[in-house]
Amino acid sequence: MNNRVLVSPSELAAMINREPMVLIDTRDAASYAEAHLPGAVNIHEIFTYLATTTPEGLVALRDTFAQAFAKAGLSGRETALVYEQSMTTGFGQSCRGYVLLRYLGYPRDKIRILHGGYNAWRNAGLPSHQ
Template sequence: MDEDVIVSAEWVDVHRGDPGVVVVDVRDAWEYDGIGHVPGAVNVPFDTFRGGGEEGMLPPEDEWAALLGEHGIGADTTIVAYDDTHGVFAARFLVTALLYGHDDLHLLDGDYSAWMQGHETSTATPDVEAVEYAVTRPAESPLVTIDEVAAATEAEDTIVVDTREPEEYAEGHIPGAVNLDWKEVVDEETRGLKARADVEGIFAGKGITPETHVVLYCNTARRISHTFVVLRWLGYPDVSFYEGSLTEWKDAGRPLEAGADSDG
């Protein structure tokens, strides 16, 4: 996942029929069927890959492999994902794929509501030939442990980022963490991201720079995932995230800090 991870609707329109490209709609089936979808897109609803077991919010590896294979996605497939919620659910699909070793990943800038404004839609379900999908986990993972997060709060070259809403952050957060609500980088009018320079400025205003090791956390995996994808799009080279909850943090005997972010 690199700086071309986020692609325009025009890019998707050009490439959606290419061999080896699969567009994935992660909305519920009733939305995909009833409201319509990007022509040729397959439907992989969020709940079908929403985990919550031994590995944070990841689905079991064998279930993930079967899910992708039945939708015609192989290990070398170019995946483009979208939803109708500014990309936050689609980002989780892509980060799950990344954690299980898939690399050719893209997020539609915007969502289905934005797509509908100027592009063709369909209610036809594409014919898909199932394939075998083999998970090959990467040698390095952006996932970090609770102990690594605790160490990050003390490291001079690291910043811990809470991607929850300001009200949640104010109630209690990991000490030293800054707050950046994932929606701050979204343009409500276009439903996609704000201009790159504006997004860079938002992160920089929080002290989040490409020179720092960024550690993300939240209470929902999708919000972490969206911010993670945006940071990779901006070219940040060292981004990690913690998928444990603040309940787990407290149960481990670690303190929380209350109060609003002075930069928020």
């Protein structure tokens, strides 16, 4: 079992072909529309959603993201791969996705982050959906 959180573009390309995955793009809708990883879903709210730390705020946070991740196709059996633009420009939004998934109880061994983000994927010459 691989417990590494960060995966390279080439590792991700191999993983896509051998296991069920949901690719989650945390960038804004315009960047997603311009180009994204094949089959990725856009959940920019990972970055923009603000919650209060009251009991009600935490319930709202849990409900919001449980619904968003379920709608994206996550059931706990698939590997969730979260990515942003480059990991130096997204203020850690892919890492926030990891934390949200763990907060919701998603299996730790089923969450990955694309090291270097979309830029690394593109720079590796891998296909994008446009």
